[in-house]
Amino acid sequence: MTTEPTSPGASRRGVLQAGAAAALASALPFTAAAAMAKTARFHKAVYDARFPEGVSFGAEMERGGTPTHAIKGDITPFYNSLYRQWKEAPTLIAGLTSANALFALELMANAAGMRVAFRAEQRLDRFGAPQWLLEGPPGLIDAAALSAADRDWGLFAARLAAACPARWSAPASSTAACAVASPAAVDERVTAWVLAPVVRI
Amino acid sequence: MTVLPPGVSARTFAAAVNAFKGIVGDQWVFTSDDDVFTYRDPYSILWDTDEERVPSGAVAPASVEQVQQVVRAANKYKVPLYPISTGRNLSYGGSAPNQRGSMVLDLKRMNKIIKVDDYRNFCLVEPGVTYFDLYNYVQDNKLDVWVDLPDPGWGSPIGNALDHGIGYQFAAYRDHFGAHCGMEVVLPNGELVRTGMGALPGSDTWQDFKYGTGPMVDGLFAQGNFGIVTKMGFHMMPAPEAFLGGMMYVPKHADIVHLVKVVNALEDQGLIGMPVWSSPVRNASFRNGVPDPDLVKLMADGWPSVERIEEYVAKKGVPAYGVRLQLYGPRKTIEGTWEYAQRKLKALVPGATFEEIAREDMPPSQELVDKLGHHYFGVPSLAIFSMVSRNEQNAANPPDGHNNNAAILPRTGEALMNFGKCVMEAYQSVGEKQTVSPFTTPITWHPRVFFAGPGVRISREDKEHNKRQREIYHALVNKFAEYGYVDYRTSPTYQDLIVSKYSFNNHSLRRLHETIKDAVDPNGIISPGRYGIYPKSQRTNRV
Numbered sequence: 001m002t003t004e005p006t007s008p009g010a011s012r013r014g015v016l017q018a019g020a021a022a023a024l025a026s027a028l029p030f031t032a033a034a035a036m037a038k039t040a041r042f043h044k045a046v047y048d049a050r051f052p053e054g055v056s057f058g059a060e061m062e063r064g065g066t067p068t069h070a071i072k073g074d075i076t077p078f079y080n081s082l083y084r085q086w087k088e089a090p091t092l093i094a095g096l097t098s099a100n101a102l103f104a105l106e107l108m109a110n111a112a113g114m115r116v117a118f119r120a121e122q123r124l125d126r127f128g129a130p131q132w133l134l135e136g137p138p139g140l141i142d143a144a145a146l147s148a149a150d151r152d153w154g155l156f157a158a159r160l161a162a163a164c165p166a167r168w169s170a171p172a173s174s175t176a177a178c179a180v181a182s183p184a185a186v187d188e189r190v191t192a193w194v195l196a197p198v199v200r201i
Numbered sequence: 202m203t204v205l206p207p208g209v210s211a212r213t214f215a216a217a218v219n220a221f222k223g224i225v226g227d228q229w230v231f232t233s234d235d236d237v238f239t240y241r242d243p244y245s246i247l248w249d250t251d252e253e254r255v256p257s258g259a260v261a262p263a264s265v266e267q268v269q270q271v272v273r274a275a276n277k278y279k280v281p282l283y284p285i286s287t288g289r290n291l292s293y294g295g296s297a298p299n300q301r302g303s304m305v306l307d308l309k310r311m312n313k314i315i316k317v318d319d320y321r322n323f324c325l326v327e328p329g330v331t332y333f334d335l336y337n338y339v340q341d342n343k344l345d346v347w348v349d350l351p352d353p354g355w356g357s358p359i360g361n362a363l364d365h366g367i368g369y370q371f372a373a374y375r376d377h378f379g380a381h382c383g384m385e386v387v388l389p390n391g392e393l394v395r396t397g398m399g400a401l402p403g404s405d406t407w408q409d410f411k412y413g414t415g416p417m418v419d420g421l422f423a424q425g426n427f428g429i430v431t432k433m434g435f436h437m438m439p440a441p442e443a444f445l446g447g448m449m450y451v452p453k454h455a456d457i458v459h460l461v462k463v464v465n466a467l468e469d470q471g472l473i474g475m476p477v478w479s480s481p482v483r484n485a486s487f488r489n490g491v492p493d494p495d496l497v498k499l500m501a502d503g504w505p506s507v508e509r510i511e512e513y514v515a516k517k518g519v520p521a522y523g524v525r526l527q528l529y530g531p532r533k534t535i536e537g538t539w540e541y542a543q544r545k546l547k548a549l550v551p552g553a554t555f556e557e558i559a560r561e562d563m564p565p566s567q568e569l570v571d572k573l574g575h576h577y578f579g580v581p582s583l584a585i586f587s588m589v590s591r592n593e594q595n596a597a598n599p600p601d602g603h604n605n606n607a608a609i610l611p612r613t614g615e616a617l618m619n620f621g622k623c624v625m626e627a628y629q630s631v632g633e634k635q636t637v638s639p640f641t642t643p644i645t646w647h648p649r650v651f652f653a654g655p656g657v658r659i660s661r662e663d664k665e666h667n668k669r670q671r672e673i674y675h676a677l678v679n680k681f682a683e684y685g686y687v688d689y690r691t692s693p694t695y696q697d698l699i700v701s702k703y704s705f706n707n708h709s710l711r712r713l714h715e716t717i718k719d720a721v722d723p724n725g726i727i728s729p730g731r732y733g734i735y736p737k738s739q740r741t742n743r744v
Contacts, residue, residue, distance in 0.1 A: 073587035074584040074587045075587065076575075076582045079355075079583055080333055080581075083333055084337070101587065104355070104586050111287070
């Protein structure tokens with residue numbers, strides 16, 4: 001496993017000693033259910049069943065008691081159901097989809113007073129190797145980057161999502177990059193994410 | 202950090218923001234960096250440069266009265282407003298303003314469907330209504346009309362029509378501005394105007410007869426900056442009884458002349474929805490966007506003769522062109538139209554071939570919608586985002602959006618046969634060596650012309666790439682103009698360029714627009730610079 005900051009100062013990896021990694025990793029929630037009991041109540045989770053990561057993300061969300069919606073590329077039906085819901089009130093949702101699907105949802109979320117609170121996007125590094133780019137609350141991302149070795153990314157992403165705050169309040173976020181152990185077979189950017197209502201201070 | 206409007210001090214801007222908050226409430230005025238970020242154009246080719254059209258903030262009124270008050274306050278503080286309906290016209294600017302530092306006037310909260318009438322077949326809506334809203338309303342209320350919509354369907358009927366946007370069904374409906382009937386507009390001085398029969402108190406024909414009496418001014422508010430449209434009516438198509446989809450193919454390159462003639466006749470008799478053009482031989486000439494060696498060889502020595510192109514087509518062994526006809530209407534009528542279309546083409550091109558690909562009673566099955574495309578059946582969708590991949594590993598690279606470049610061509614086969622030459626010359630003028638296909642297939646969004654032209658792709662990370670793409674875009678537009686073409690619609694980045702080509706009699710049309718601008722908006726409050734129309738004080742800003 002390798003990790004590296006994507007921009008100077010963006011990640012706090014520099015201040016974390018290798019010996020601290022295990023402690024941070026153990027601080028992460030190990031079941032979505034436990035995490036959600038403390039931090040999140042997802043209205044719904046959506047996953048793209050074309051991606052192995054999506055299937056395991058969806059399974060973990062279901063284990064945690066979150067209603068799920070499976071798609072195969074096209075986000076339209078989920079978008080339309082959320083569109084009706086968000087006219088009433090913004091709600092916390094999570095997903096593992098293509099970046100395109102998130103792009104569509106994010107624009108709708110922004111207009112409804114919500115933001116991306118957590119994002120893990122599969123990209124290619126400059127050498128063409130797949131990696132996950134993480135963005136989210138600093139503590140969560142730092143810990144995630146240090147404990148991201150050779151794991152089931154769908155499961156791990158579900159647990160990270162569950163550990164996100166249920167409200168988005170400030171633009172403070174951290175970013176980090178982690179190598180991908182088993183890249184997705186589908187030719188699209190796979191992205192795990194949380195969309196959370198904004199708290200205006 | 203706030204990007205202030207030109208000539209407006211931080212103190213004056215703060216006073217304007219306070220005034221806006223007093224009108225719409227604190228929570229509906231957005232000036233934080235995070236909020237402003239959401240109003241940037243996701244497809245901006247100027248992303249993260251000093252030229253990017255970043256707004257200073259946004260204000261979201263909930264009523265016509267609030268719009269009027271915001272406009273009056275904007276006049277007082279000389280803060281320009283950029284009205285958006287939903288801001289989803291990606292590739293054409295999105296929610297970002299023409300002028301850096303403008304305040305976005307976000308009309309998303311004005312989202313009432315005032316009326317959908319399936320007896321006289323029209324609707325009246327506010328700007329924040331989306332195609333999803335309208336479709337859901339029609340479905341929920343079991344109304345007997347179809348929504349004609351663009352792809353994707355997340356935008357606003359008003360916003361789309363005011364951008365001269367398009368749909369996919371019959372000509373009378375898919376020209377969305379052409380299908381409008383009646384507007385309500387807040388003028389730059391805050392006064393409220395209704396057009397057509399809306400000007401007649403007590404009239405019940407506002408959405409039936411668009412002219413009323415006297416000059417029709419509605420066109421000023423589309424691709425313009427003379428007012429803020431707060432209501433708009435549209436004619437709607439009665440739900441058809443049945444659908445028939447048929448493919449017509451012609452074997453030779455030069456047969457496109459005949460194929461276009463037949464399709465024009467069908468279209469202009471109101472017998473078909475939007476024809477969908479294709480070229481099997483072109484499809485056989487590229488793999489993942491890369492031309493095969495035969496095509497590279499054909500195009501290597503400049504634009505080939507028709508004879509050489511015909512030899513190439515014959516060697517490939519597939520039809521040169523095809524078109525999908527979309528027939529909506531009574532079952533027997535569309536079956537008769539399909540027979541008529543085949544007979545007309547066969548008389549001109551004996552080697553033409555035909556294939557019926559769908560015949561179904563309406564409403565359409567999900568299978569039909571998935572097979573042919575939701576937008577042909579008035580079903581809003583975002584499926585395009587799962588088809589046009591935005592990643593590094595395929596031809597849609599870089600993945601951060603695109604700027605369309607759709608030139609207006611005459612609706613002739615000859616124009617199509619020559620258009621590739623025009624594109625090739627444009628690329629060569631800026632040293633681009635990519636192989637251009639001689640098989641141009643047009644889009645007939647607006648029914649009486651063809652649209653064609655390659656767009657450019659955008660990167661959020663590579664400014665040099667974007668700079669080069671802008672050079673290519675300019676080269677394409679300049680070359681198109683030499684041929685008498687040029688776009689119907691474009692991103693703010695290129696609007697000055699495009700408008701400069703409409704230059705008859707020393708730009709007399711633009712000068713007329715500016716004369717009107719000076720009269721109705723002397724402070725230049727509404728969308729300064731939109732489609733090349735600047736207030737008097739800013740005409741030196743033209744790019």
